[in-house]
Amino acid sequence: MILLTPDEMGAADRLAAESGIDSYGLMVKAGYAVAASALKHFATVRRAIVLAGPGNNGGDGYVVARALAESGMDVAIHALGDPDKLKGDARTARFECPIEPQSLEAYLPQAGDLVIDALFGAGLARPLSGAVTALIEAIGRKGVPVLAVDLPSGLSGATGAPLGAAFHATRTVTFMAPKPGHYLLPGRDLCGVLEVADIGIPMRIVRAAQGGKLSVNSPALWRAALPHSAAGAHKFSRGHLGVFSGPAGKTGAARLSAMAGIRCGAGLVTLAVPASAEAEVAAHQTAIMQRRLDEADDLRDWLADRRLSAFVIGPGFGADARAREFVQALAERPTVIDADGISAFAEAPDELFVTLGRFAPHCVLTPHQGEFSRLFPDIAADDDCGKVEKARAASARAHAVVLYKGADTVIAAPDGRAAINANAPPWLATAGSGDVLAGIIGGLLAQGMEAFEAACAGAFLHGEAGSRAGEGLTAEDLPGHLPPLSAFS
Ligand SMILES: NC(=O)C1=CN([C@@H]2O[C@H](COP(=O)(O)OP(=O)(O)OC[C@H]3O[C@@H](n4cnc5c(N)ncnc54)[C@H](O)[C@@H]3O)[C@@H](O)[C@H]2O)[C@H](O)CC1
Ligand SMILES: [K+]
Numbered sequence: 001m002i003l004l005t006p007d008e009m010g011a012a013d014r015l016a017a018e019s020g021i022d023s024y025g026l027m028v029k030a031g032y033a034v035a036a037s038a039l040k041h042f043a044t045v046r047r048a049i050v051l052a053g054p055g056n057n058g059g060d061g062y063v064v065a066r067a068l069a070e071s072g073m074d075v076a077i078h079a080l081g082d083p084d085k086l087k088g089d090a091r092t093a094r095f096e097c098p099i100e101p102q103s104l105e106a107y108l109p110q111a112g113d114l115v116i117d118a119l120f121g122a123g124l125a126r127p128l129s130g131a132v133t134a135l136i137e138a139i140g141r142k143g144v145p146v147l148a149v150d151l152p153s154g155l156s157g158a159t160g161a162p163l164g165a166a167f168h169a170t171r172t173v174t175f176m177a178p179k180p181g182h183y184l185l186p187g188r189d190l191c192g193v194l195e196v197a198d199i200g201i202p203m204r205i206v207r208a209a210q211g212g213k214l215s216v217n218s219p220a221l222w223r224a225a226l227p228h229s230a231a232g233a234h235k236f237s238r239g240h241l242g243v244f245s246g247p248a249g250k251t252g253a254a255r256l257s258a259m260a261g262i263r264c265g266a267g268l269v270t271l272a273v274p275a276s277a278e279a280e281v282a283a284h285q286t287a288i289m290q291r292r293l294d295e296a297d298d299l300r301d302w303l304a305d306r307r308l309s310a311f312v313i314g315p316g317f318g319a320d321a322r323a324r325e326f327v328q329a330l331a332e333r334p335t336v337i338d339a340d341g342i343s344a345f346a347e348a349p350d351e352l353f354v355t356l357g358r359f360a361p362h363c364v365l366t367p368h369q370g371e372f373s374r375l376f377p378d379i380a381a382d383d384d385c386g387k388v389e390k391a392r393a394a395s396a397r398a399h400a401v402v403l404y405k406g407a408d409t410v411i412a413a414p415d416g417r418a419a420i421n422a423n424a425p426p427w428l429a430t431a432g433s434g435d436v437l438a439g440i441i442g443g444l445l446a447q448g449m450e451a452f453e454a455a456c457a458g459a460f461l462h463g464e465a466g467s468r469a470g471e472g473l474t475a476e477d478l479p480g481h482l483p484p485l486s487a488f489s
Pocket of ligand 1: 009012015026030054055056057058059060119120121122124125126127128129149150154175176199242433461
């Protein structure tokens with residue numbers, strides 16, 4: 001599913017107008033879509049209160065009011081600012097609506113109300129005023145449901161961050177395509193159930209307006225790149241994943257990664273294990289092989305085997321000089337660098353980026369928020385940037401795919417492509433879950449998937465496994481609940 005930033009939506013609007021599409025007609029369809037949602041999902045409310053803002057979001061609101069009044073609902077309009085100052089389509093909508101707007105201050109929330117939030121949408125430019133903030137709080141205290149037009153007022157459609165106070169909507173109706181702010185947190189929560197209404201802008205125009213580089217993560221993005229088990233496939237043709245284990249007592253994370261790697265189809269998986277942990281690891285493994293590997297020289301000997309097609313380093317490994325040395329040696333091969341593999345470079349991020357920059361961007365960094373801040377402190381601290389922009393900036397700097405973890409995981413590639421992953425159930429945030437994700441991505445890389453597609457597919461499969469394993473899952477449950485890749489081809 002494509003995503004449009006509010007600016008791109010504005011471009012789509014302009015392209016639509018240039019192609020002769022009547023913009024007021026778009027506003028009418030937008031308003032009727034919201035009214036239809038109100039009638040379908042809030043039919044039992046006593047009255048609908050349209051809060052109409054000073055621009056076209058407000059204009060949509062007047063159309064909603066007219067449509068609901070025509071359907072017999074008890075409707076009132078409370079306008080922010082002077083309705084006589086409305087311009088263009090919003091002005092037309094106001095005068096085509098039979099209901100006289102009252103002032104915003106005159107609205108006293110009552111049980112049984114439905115608030116239609118048509119104050120601000122794509123044009124939100126600054127935090128809401130104190131009066132509007134107070135009204136949002138009064139509505140929240142009264143427990144009055146809110147149906148938001150395009151975006152809950154106060155929420156940035158670009159970043160998913162509120163600019164101060166914002167409505168917490170029960171449902172949001174947006175137009176033609178979702179925006180990043182509908183999926184990034186806390187925006188996704190503030191929107192409630194999201195509906196995307198078609199208001200008659202041809203998709204060729206919507207696609208022309210879209211930079212084409214930002215999507216909601218879905219199989220459509222990577223199904224063509226999935227490894228297909230050809231009839232003649234044998235274990236060597238499905239790649240060989242190397243996973244680096246930590247020392248005795250710290251081998252669980254790597255074992256989770258290795259299990260995930262073999263479960264998502266890697267033909268062979270080998271755990272590289274220091275002498276101290278050999279017995280411990282051997283006691284747990286069956287299908288997964290192991291190899292003693294202590295120092296960088298052992299690693300270089302192992303790397304001579306070109307059948308090794310991908311690696312995972314980081315889970316439980318230890319964030320030390322040895323980790324940096326190993327990552328430096330691995331950078332020439334597709335490698336998932338996770339956890340300690342990232343933190344090991346906290347004092348010298350550029351050392352990692354220079355090394356990765358010497359090769360094609362075939363590595364995947366999988367930082368959570370803390371690790372991201374350690375590796376990209378200036379990017380993490382830039383509040384003007386949303387999570388998509390941060391992941392993109394980090395990916396360009398690191399010359400690697402960056403999978404910026406969270407309940408709203410964002411995947412970005414150095415070429416600007418980005419995807420927001422939105423299928424992770426909340427209970428996926430459990431110890432070891434990240435180790436499994438690293439293993440899934442490593443397993444897909446080992447089978448020849450490119451880094452961006454492997455990271456997107458990995459994030460999606462991880463979320464699916466979490467949903468299938470259900471609440472109360474532990475990380476050990478995840479590999480066994482991975483859906484077969486054939487389910488997506
Ligand atoms: N193709 C579509 O998606 C369509 C969208 N429609 C609706 O149009 C709005 C966008 O309308 P716009 O006039 O550009 O902006 P807003 O109505 O969101 O904002 C109005 C105006 O308010 C000022 N402003 C911004 N922030 C604040 C603030 N915090 N306090 C006070 N005033 C503020 C600023 O000047 C804005 O311009 C979109 O969301 C859709 O709902 C079309 O109706 C149909 C086609
Ligand atoms: K709104």
